[in-house]
Amino acid sequence: MVLLELFWTFLMIGFVSFGGGYAMIPVIEMEVSNHGWMTTQEFTDVIAIAGMSPGPIATNSAIFVGYQTAGIYGAIVSALGMVIPSLLIILIIASFFFRFNELRLVKSAFYGLRPIITGLIIYAALRFAITNNVVGSISWQSLSLAMIFGLSFFALIKLRLHPIYVILISGITGVVLY
């Protein structure tokens, strides 16, 4: 039952999606390829679409994966899976209204959690770079992709260009080059 599997998978991801957005990319990617729903390369396109859509990246990716795997119902159960944990946890925290994020224990948990999330995202970048031929082989395409990667990173970090423009400009570059 693929709907149940989608729901369960994103429910589990929903409960651990600390740090939001890109932190969940490697988690979703691993689940999606373990289940055989998509290849890593296909999933890279999902992130591109999710990044171009309004709203949160991780939830958007889940909706897209759900839709591609099992149509509109797949999209619905995946979205629900992602948001139900947030709803439950917020209801608990808000009804006690305790400032749990100011407790020293919670702060020390985040002291360990934050660098792990950082590592997770770095790993995701590495993995995507390898599967999409940005690094690895020495060929004209691989070299030009590394160039596009470098320029995009420069544009994001130094020019503070909005991610949507980076995606659009590199898309146009792709049409011209390949």
Place this chain on the structure above:
Amino acid sequence: MKTNWKYLMQIFCSFFKIGPVTFGGGYAMIPMIEREVVERRKWVKTKDVSEIFAIAESVPGAIAINSATFIGFRLAGVRGAIAAMTGVLIPTFLIVVALSILFLFVKDNPYVESAFVAIRASIVALILFAAYKIGLTAVYDKTTVVITAFTVGILFFLHLHPVLIILSGIGVGVLVVKIKDWFGIVTRLEKDEEIKTNE
């Protein structure tokens, strides 16, 4: 308690409007939410809203959805939470589904294919940029540098499930701080936290 449907509808609509116009991830929605609930509707006070965002950021899930849910709950209980959450979610959901359909139609077009070859390379840059941004607040002392490096290494060579790694992060954080306390080493638990000696 009588359900005030008009009020719930108002909450739903306020968050519904915010969704479709905010590109660039959940954080882009934060100023919009603030303007709507603090300035326009006067539902939340300025001093409370930053605390709501801080909590929304530290619980699992997207910050935009979390803060909407939180605000909805404070306004009208569980129903308010659900109204706000669905309000923020539905427009995004519909747009993503529409884009997915569009993408499935055009993805075999040769121009789209070649565009995506290049886009995939800049997605790698986007992900690395996300790591850089989060790293700015996450990695600031020796311990956090070591934890980051270890995480990348473990994922790369042992292929452990990321969910396990995330959950272990909670334990690692608590444990490391305990050990450092035990040795009398002061840990700054947040990057800009003041060390408590001048209080």
